[in-house]
Amino acid sequence: MRACVDIGGTKVAVSLALPGNDTLLARQSEPTAKTGHNDAVAQQVLRLIDAACVAIGVSSSAIESVGVSSAGPFVLNNGCIELATPNICGGLAGPARGLPNDWMTAPIEAPLRERFARVRVENDAVAALEAERRWGALQGLDHCAYVTWSTGVGVGLCVDGRPLRGKNGNAGHAGHTFVSDDDNRDALCGCGNVGDVEGLIAGNAIARRFGQPAEGLFKAAVAGEPEAVRTTDALCRVMGRTLYNLVATLDLQAISLGGSVFWHNRDFLLPRLQAHIDGHLAPLTRGVRLHAAGLGDKVGDYAALALVD
Ligand SMILES: [Zn+2]
Structure with a gap:
């Protein structure tokens, strides 16, 4: 058992x-x-x-x-x-x-x-990565990542068939990498950083920065409301570049995406994020695909199961 x-x-x-x-x-x-x-x-x-x-x-x-x-x-x-x-x-x-x-x-x-x-x-993103490699969208891939875009932003990484852990099991905390030198306090992350990925685009940051939950914002963007389109383009630019940076740093084949912000807006987000991969430094990005999590909204349930034989 x-x-x-x-x-x-x-x-x-x-x-x-x-x-x-x-x-x-x-x-x-x-x-x-x-x-x-x-x-x-x-x-x-x-x-x-x-x-x-x-x-x-x-x-x-x-x-x-x-x-x-x-x-x-x-x-x-x-x-x-x-x-x-x-x-x-x-x-x-x-x-x-x-x-x-x-x-x-x-x-x-x-x-x-x-x-x-x-x-x-x-880490839950590392566990989710293992679940996606075993049952989901990353089966058969040795160079890949799982990224959750939810209340926070988390990453699990696998290179040469080995999930990366680091000195304290914290490899993949790319949500807390800096992407802006904007010292605007509205980009304050719960970790204390100002201008990191999570502080700018996580679900909690969207609600705080734009005065409405992610759900409402993306709905308005899908409907073509110009302000919402501009805002979601800016969010996709931060996440898209984060994904590109992972590909460029680790020479990945594919990235599986989940988390509530992504999952509820996946049809809208997937092509926009893929556009930030395609065409940049082609020798690194040619053929690299972004996927919606194969386990769908059940990734979390299977993550812990992937840790035990
Ligand atoms: Zn942070």
């Missing part, structure tokens, strides 16, 4: 899967624990795993491996991953952020290892 754990800033979800069967069972979900001691998220995950086991009538001792797909970034403590996620750990940005805790980190790997022999924690 495998346990699949998805940790986000809003909710925690746990499912089980039988060996050799990729159907997700007994899904349990709760708002992410953010009060009490900083091991509250880990304790919540353990409790939800137990609840999932009860739901299908098995003992939690039957669980051989646990895959955790989580929002990052991560820090290592004695070799075990702890979450330093701005939307979970209130101590990072201080009281102004409004979270009901002062955690600097939330331990996750160590508490799970106390109960389970095999535990693998990965």
Whole structure:
């Protein structure tokens, strides 16, 4: 039996899967624990795993491996991953952020290892990349990326058949790379950067910068409203160049895209983003394709499953 754990800033979800069967069972979900001691998220995950086991009538001792797909970034403590996620750990940005805790980190790997022999924690975009390589739009590709354009912007990268991790498992935080020297405070990212990709075009930034949710803005652009067309062209320029930069840096074959902002507007966005790849430095970009995620809006559900055999 495998346990699949998805940790986000809003909710925690746990499912089980039988060996050799990729159907997700007994899904349990709760708002992410953010009060009490900083091991509250880990304790919540353990409790939800137990609840999932009860739901299908098995003992939690039957669980051989646990895959955790989580929002990052991560820090290592004695070799075990702890979450330093701005939307979970209130101590990072201080009281102004409004979270009901002062955690600097939330331990996750160590508490799970106390109960389970095999535990693998990965950034949620890296886990989604693995899911897309296994079941989705990136099957058979050794040089590829998964990009989520959602409330935030996340990236998972694979070169020469190897998913990239980095010193603390944080490779792919390209959403926090600077793309503008604009010091306008409306481009303030939750990470503290001003003018990074996420601060400019993530779902939360669109709502803040343009006074309406992404959904309304793209709807107006599809209808041809000039101001909305100009604004969405500017958003596509930032994301399109980010994708081009990934291709140019890593010599990628393809990029799969998901996340709510992309997914709900994929027919509009895909050709516009592809246009920022095509024609630039042809030896690097010829034949490079952008794809809508093959797993569709189920990428998140399969991400943790991709981490456990
Ligand atoms: Zn940032």
